[in-house]
Amino acid sequence: SADKAQKKNLKLNFCISSTGEALFFFDPNGKLIDKLSAGRMRSGQSYGRDGSDNRFYYAEPTPGAQNGKGYEGITQLPAFSVTPGIYDNAVTVAITAGEGETIRYTTDCTTPNASSEVYSGELSISKNSVIRAAAFRDGYLSGDVATATYLFRSDGVNHALPVVTLVTDPDNLWNSKTGIYATGDQFDPDAASYADTLKSATYYQAKFATEEQVDTIWEKPAAFSLFDDNGKQVFTQNVGIRIAGSFGRGRAQKGFNVIARKEYGKGSMEYPFFENRPYTEYKAVVLRAGAQDQNRSKIRDELASGLLEGTDINILYQAYRPTVLYLNGEYWGVYFMKEKRNRFFVAQHEGTDDNVNLDIIRSAGKGSVYYGSNAEWQEFMTWLNGTGNDLSSASNYAYAEERVDLDSFMDYMICEIYSANSDVWNIQYYKIKGGKWKWIYYDFCWSFGASENRTNHQTLSIRRLSSKPCSDLFNALLKNSDWRDRFCRRFAELLNTIYAPETVLAKIDELYAQVEPEVAREREKFNGETWLGVKQHNEVRGTYEGFIKQVQIMREFASGRPESLKQQIQKEFGLSDSYMQEVFG
Helix, strand or coil: CHHHHHHHCCCCCCCCCCCCEEEEEECCCCCEEEEEEECCCCCCCEEEECCCCCEEEECCCCCCCCCCCEECEECCCCEECCCCEEECCCEEECEECCCCCEEEEECCCCCCCCCCEECCCCEEECCCEEEEEEEECCCEECCCCEEEEEEEHHHCCCCCCCEEEEECCHHHHHCCCCCCCCCCCCCCCCCCCHHHHHHCCHHHHHHHCCHHHHHHCCCEEEEEEEECCCCEEEEEEEEEEEECCCHHHHCCCCCEEEECCHHHCCCCECCCCCCCCCCCCECEEEEECCHHHCCCCCCHHHHHHHCCCCCCCCCECCCEEEEEEEECCEEEEEEEEEECCCHHHHHHHHCCCCCCCEEEECCCCCCCEEECCCHHHHHHHHHHCCCCCCCCCHHHHHHHHHHECHHHHHHHHHHHHHHCCCCCCCCEEEEECCCCEEEECCCCCCCCCCCCCHHHCCHHHHHCCCCCCCHHHHHHHHCCHHHHHHHHHHHHHHHCCCCCHHHHHHHHHHHHHHHHHHHHHHHHHHCCCEECCEECCHHHCCCHHHHHHHHHHHHHHHHHHHHHHHHHHHHHHCCCHHHHHHHHC
16 A cells, blocks of 8 residues: 555655765654664765664665665765866876875776776976766775866967866767767768758757656766966866757757756856846856857857846746866867756746746647646636637736736737747746746847848848737737837837847857857867768858858848847838837837
């Protein structure tokens, strides 16, 4: 029975700290029955008795069964005498661990094991190198792996941007069947379409995997570190990494999701990664290399979100900071570190500790679930599309306004329309417990002049087509004359402020200055006819000259977009010249 099962495997509603904690057991009368002082443990390990009063660590819990082989303790995390970072001259590094422990290390990024080289004295390092070390001792469980990346200006490390490093066992990246970065044995660069080429690659198989397979196969353990502007390591942590994005995975320079989990050491990353955010703790961050814009301008996504910083825009968008990545000690180009869009991101920005009881939907129309449930959204949409629920009615509008933050939706549509984002299916909206539906603004690979017609892209009329996500809500709201008037006035306000040509041009110039020094080196490495000896699809190729051309397209877009939009708005809504003069000037 369920009661018997519960009694067999008792569970308590609290956890003990992985850094060590004491437990005390009392009877109902308050008499101390037993106590246990557990030391530092790794996720998945346990601590207990061997059948007598001897206490040991165990490699894994065995609820309902006798404890297995016990270990006296867990070895210490090795420490490096020289802080990892960027140096001018050679460094001499000593590695230390606990008394009686043997340190074993590797220099090829593989995970140290009991057969790895024994550390016997200081290491002299003068070129870009990765040192990974772990401590071993008979009768002890081995603790975490310590990882250090040492980079040298004399070995090509000369960047104006901060540096991030990722280190993982090479097999995690390149194994032909399970490597998250591998093209694999079935890769076909000459497939009928770019989508078919992607489907043939090992790195794309996670898109077809179950959630369990993604967790167990397509997420890999890694060490993640950040060096500051002076080249000193200011943050490091063992994490999990996944390849990020969808069609952007086809680029040789791929994005990464970096995720904190207790099984790697800590369940969050405690560091203020973004100066324009008040947060000091993150569950995950993204290292974005431009996705489908990687081989074109590379900066469209950051331009879209960067223009919203410091404004009263009522939508969520990701903070970013430009960095240069070194993957397993090798130069890997410019990556924008960004907040990761997930339930933790939503809760953090909404100022709630409840990151469980919320709903996130990834696209309208079908309203597929990203997290939680789409039941409330579907219920609202059924009502909206029902007979007699025209939002020009004050009572119907009030009903909608109780459930949807209509100002958030307004800002979202204005920003999408201005930017001429033709990838309309990348849309997310969310609802926290007791709140209203609000929108998340992201993914601008196909914006700011990237699509056909460029400056004159007819985004307003396109977003009203019945086939486009959220068009039903958009069109319903436009039937309400007050909402439509506020929409136009808000559009005019933003065209004169955050989307004024001089403002957008200044942001383009800022982003250009950050990435331009790296683009030639990056394109030479990643965007040629072949990469690592494998032919690349034409879709992913790129040149420095192509980058310059794309930035110029964006500048032309910034200069001409406001006037084009005014014409679109007047035509679409049949507005008079006097109204246009009053509202848009």
